[in-house]
Amino acid sequence: MSDILSRHRQLCELLTEYGHQYYVLDNPTVPDAEYDRLMRELIALEAEHPELKTPASPSVRVGGQPLSAFSQVRHEIPMLSLDNVFSDEELQAFEQRMRDRLKRELNFTFCCEPKLDGLAVSLLYVDGQLVQAATRGDGTTGEEITDNVRTIKAIPLVLRGSGWPARLEVRGEVFMPKAGFEAMNAKALAAGEKVFVNPRNAAAGSLRQLDSRITASRPLSFYAYGVGVGGDELGNSHFARLTQLNAWGLPLSPEVKLKEGAAGCQAFHDDILARRGELPYEIDGVVYKVDDIALQQELGFVARAPRWATAHKFPAEEEMTLLENVEFQV
Numbered sequence: 001m002s003d004i005l006s007r008h009r010q011l012c013e014l015l016t017e018y019g020h021q022y023y024v025l026d027n028p029t030v031p032d033a034e035y036d037r038l039m040r041e042l043i044a045l046e047a048e049h050p051e052l053k054t055p056a057s058p059s060v061r062v063g064g065q066p067l068s069a070f071s072q073v074r075h076e077i078p079m080l081s082l083d084n085v086f087s088d089e090e091l092q093a094f095e096q097r098m099r100d101r102l103k104r105e106l107n108f109t110f111c112c113e114p115k116l117d118g119l120a121v122s123l124l125y126v127d128g129q130l131v132q133a134a135t136r137g138d139g140t141t142g143e144e145i146t147d148n149v150r151t152i153k154a155i156p157l158v159l160r161g162s163g164w165p166a167r168l169e170v171r172g173e174v175f176m177p178k179a180g181f182e183a184m185n186a187k188a189l190a191a192g193e194k195v196f197v198n199p200r201n202a203a204a205g206s207l208r209q210l211d212s213r214i215t216a217s218r219p220l221s222f223y224a225y226g227v228g229v230g231g232d233e234l235g236n237s238h239f240a241r242l243t244q245l246n247a248w249g250l251p252l253s254p255e256v257k258l259k260e261g262a263a264g265c266q267a268f269h270d271d272i273l274a275r276r277g278e279l280p281y282e283i284d285g286v287v288y289k290v291d292d293i294a295l296q297q298e299l300g301f302v303a304r305a306p307r308w309a310t311a312h313k314f315p316a317e318e319e320m321t322l323l324e325n326v327e328f329q330v
């Protein structure tokens with residue numbers, strides 16, 4: 001038992017430190033695949049020994065503490081993470097778990113979306129005007145980044161059309177398209193400046209700047225993937241909500257599709273994985289969400305993630321490489 005305790009402590013310490021470097025400092029020190037491996041080991045250990053699981057465990061926490069240099073925004077509805085599946089079997093088990101929980105033999109319709117590798121943001125529109133933008137932070141409290149977000153041309157400052165809720169919170173991912181990332185790094189290299197380690201890190205580092213002129217100079221983009229506050233006033237289909245956001249001027253990935261059951265999800269996954277290299281932005285998997293909002297509400301949440309959604313992760317594309325004589329930017 002002392003071996004188990006000490007391995008548990010070690011995993012918690014490692015994951016807490018790697019999480020701090022990644023979420024708070026935008027400066028990952030290990031490859032995502034390594035972080036994921038350790039996290040799965042921790043989750044498996046805690047499943048076998050539930051007494052080890054505490055509210056401070058990295059397995060139940062979302063993201064990292066907001067940086068104190070920013071004002072803080074308390075999320076009215078928490079911004080959670082996503083559980084993962086890595087195989088067809090795990091995908092089917094995800095679907096079966098939901099049926100077991102709902103105690104009925106349902107055929108689920110899923111909204112299938114690319115899992116963009118950027119930074120989650122919350123955008124608050126009041127009477128159709130963008131009034132506040134925040135990072136996810138630790139899920140409860142995020143960083144106020146309104147001025148920075150206003151510089152991202154893909155994000156409307158004023159909604160189009162009419163009929164939106166008086167207070168509408170749009171959630172989505174700010175990301176850096178591959179072409180912009182490569183051009184920016186090439187320019188930085190030529191000028192002997194620091195380069196970014198990957199587009200995710202570049203997007204996060206560009207958005208969490210104290211000087212919004214720096215953010216404005218970075219090639220950032222945005223896709224919406226959900227609604228927080230104001231969702232109750234929209235329809236009962238997640239996909240229809242996204243389509244509505246799109247009609248109000250918010251960018252929506254053209255890849256987002258409705259699919260039937262785990263088999264439909266698997267086909268969506270295989271198609272996107274085959275086209276991964278051609279997509280103009282980096283993705284680290286796809287996300288499946290039960291489309292019916294009433295079922296989502298019935299299924300609810302566990303500590304850090306909804307029960308009605310999961311990410312289907314792609315195999316790691318690259319292990320982290322450190323280039324000699326190149327200083328990375330954070």
Ligand code: NAD
Nearest residue numbers: 018019022028030031032035081082113115116120225287
């Ligand atoms: P996650 O990235 O696995 O999933 C949640 C996030 O997915 C959301 O916050 C959102 O930003 C994003 N997302 C993208 N497309 C989405 C969509 N269509 N719908 C909903 N969300 C979407 O969760 P996480 O807890 O933020 O991060 C965990 C991952 O981060 C790990 O799997 C690991 O790979 C990486 N990580 C790496 C290190 C490291 O040191 N390398 C450290 C911590 C975390």
